[in-house]
Amino acid sequence: MSRTTDRLLLLDGRLTPGAGGGAFETIDPATEEVLGTAADGTPEDMDRAIGAARRAFDETSWSSDTAFRVRCLRQLREAMRRRSEELREITIREVGAPRFLTFGGQLDAPVDDLGWFAELAESYEWERDLGRAEPMGMPTRRRIRREAAGVVGAITPWNFPHQINLAKLGPALAAGNTVVLKPAPDTPWCAAVLGEIIAEETDIPPGVVNIVTSSDHALGAQLVEDPRVDLVTFTGSTATGRTVMASAAATLKRVFLELGGKSAFIVLDDADLKAACSYAAFSGIAHAGQGCAITTRILVPRDRYDEAVEITARSLSRLGAGDPSDDRTICGPVISARQRDRIEGYLRLAVEEGGSFACGGGRPEGRDKGFWIEPTLITGLTNDARTAREEIFGPVLVIMPHDGDDDAVRIANDSPYGLSGAVHGSADRARAVAARLRTGTVSVNGGVWYSADVPFGGYKQSGIGREMGVAGFEEYLETKAIAEITT
Template sequence: MTTIDYERLYINGAWTAPESAKRIAVHSPTTEGLIGSVPEGTERDIDNAVAAARRAFDDPTGWAAWAPARRGEVLEQFAAALEARGAETARRVTIQNGMPIWLAMNFEAGFPAMLVRYYAGLVAAGLEERRQGMLGKQSLVLREPIGVVAAIVPWNVPQAITFLKLAPALAAGCTIVLKPAPETVLDAFLMAEAALEAGLPPGVINVVPAGREVGAYLVEHPGIDKVSFTGSSAAGRSIARTCGDLLRPVTLELGGKSAAIVLDDTDLSDLMESFFASTLLNNGQICWLGTRVLAPRSKYNTIVDTIAGLASSLQIGDPLDESTQIGPLVSQRQRDRVESYIEKGKSDGGRLVVGGGRPSDRDKGWFVEPTIFADVDRNATIAQEEIFGPVLAVIPYEDDDDAIAIANNTDYGLGGSVWTSDPERGAAFARRIRSGTVGVNGYVNDPVSPFGGIKSSGLGRELGPEGLSAFQTFKTIYLDEPNS
């Protein structure tokens, strides 16, 4: 196939020559062949990008100073430009990280534009509030943009996660330096093309792909006012330490080891489509997936058999084929990681029910079969550590209280789900789970509601009005006016 190659970085509203000749090569997880390349950003490129974002933010007549309606007009043009590139964005994501194309068309093609419009509408609702004081006078509370944002995103759902950050930040009036993951850079440059076409002012969005060391340099850069990071808990802790020392605001959306609790009143076979989407979606490469399945002992064998049947029925193949349900993992390194956890699951006494190997009919690509372990101890490694692949650990529980205890026995707290024939019982159960989000008979990140985790799953929230507030700072003016 023809490779997709870019020779310049997107900085200050233009395609700009990089400061070095180093490049990032992107390989297909399906064929292992080269599919594209882009310049690899350096610290000097970060300096240039931050300087451009700083100028754009500090300009007294610039983006941050524009009325919300004026910003909204440009953001609508941006949303339209993203939509026009939706199919190509989905294709690029699929050929880079193995996401099945039908899923990419849902997550990556349409979600960014939806978020841009949602947050532009929220900001248009107003940025000022008058409050009647308790001491006789009024206060004026203002919401102002927080400043220059460093946005660092992972490879698993790259454009949707990018716009968890860009959409509210842009609507608030912030300017941005985006560092996409090296594995998924071709979609980020397509997004930059949309920004240029839409007429976003120079410096408002800057795109510099790079590795971890340059990412760390961006986090600590003196020109940055806020960091928004999605990635591993280990990297998040390092970023938190840096931002703590700098007293720099930070949002961290990190790892997960969520519990999918199947209650004793459930016929799981009636919920297979939703269960798949909540546990094995995107080849298991989503942080909120319920990879610990908790099943009551009274129905344990039946539930294990049902889940095993699901895993055995999934079609593994080329992610560009619309019938594919499980594609390859993003890289050889990621496949090695997942396979090491499968071996650990075996050595720790888990019973391998389905999968555990590579598809026999594929001699190329970084594929791993959907893998189900039964009889997993609640404290086993595969029950406690994030694997990030199509591997489920089915853990037995005795009663409702035991299920809650197992669900909450984790360093993480990002997602989770409850499966039941009684939605009211499911909602009551969900209230007892220590997690930032929980679904009942399914799991969907709705743009209007806050998403994020507790414990090792992160700090702060994205989506909903709370996601906008993360890119705003509050100013109070104590007015010389009596209460009305």
């Protein structure tokens, strides 16, 4: 990847520079090296993208030709597989994602998931016959038909760009919608290369997918507010999600949101403490903690608190922060200087709130370039501290004591969020605790909930609606009832 590499917008089937001819740089967060540039889309480009998506939905057979959509999705999956090593290197360099994650949720898994959505569209019951009835004495046959929602505006973040881009594109396209994708400005290449593949290696028609990279966050607002857009799907912070929801209200368009989290990792008193705390350390700082569903509050039995702190801190220190291109790295850099500064603000706040660091608490030694934070464990806080309640989005864990199962559930649920969680302990007790957590996903004793067929989303301020699974697919559908008089 040379420094002079340029990436283009995908508008109405063509790869093109932005209307203003501008470009912006994309940066390697591990080294601060400029990787290249991406087209800097303008409001005019966003207007063109929305217009193209509207025409493609209204004037072509895309929404009604299921077999064609299935074929196109499979083409996209195979094309991305063929270019997987190129995409892998871009993901490691642009996102700062540890290499090991690209063989899972950062790349390979979401590409494979496109095939699941193709199969779902192929087998889905698009129309259901309710049979004959006589409402108000009128002999009538009733049918329920599921149809595409229309033009989808998709706004995505930088932390898992392939996973989130494809978790929106896959079901939206399978359902028959057209899409305008506005990716985060921190990771434009991941989306722009997707546009190249769609334009050059699939039969997806012009206008069905439009990708507008831009350094201007206002383009996301433009997408939300435009009356030609029927549905908005957004993944990002809860604060921005509120703004998206309020802006969409003016045109009463459908919105579903996947937002923040401050998920709890509960260790019961009959769990293997060493195994549970070691796993909490690993899962809490993978990809430098930059995941909305990562469990960043560790709740452990009070009478074993000191032991749990020692085990967790030792595990975090051993894992460290390292080069994301190294197969052994779990915790890479954070995405930007801005994000690093934000995390350091929370570290200062933790001390002001009475906390202390069992390990970490700053930048790792010897890394003068790049955006780095040491894996950090904060002790001495209660659940009402801001550091324990607010989403930090970095490799920073808070460990707190609980006084039994009921108390652990109380602390875990005492949060404005409800995205995810984990419970470790004997099977029956762990399942019972999991059932009481007010969260959209729960891992019991290391169980993995991430999969194409499993709906993902949150309770409370962690969002509205679901992504993935049949439930996620149906977010992109409308329901039509058809009643026909019979004799």
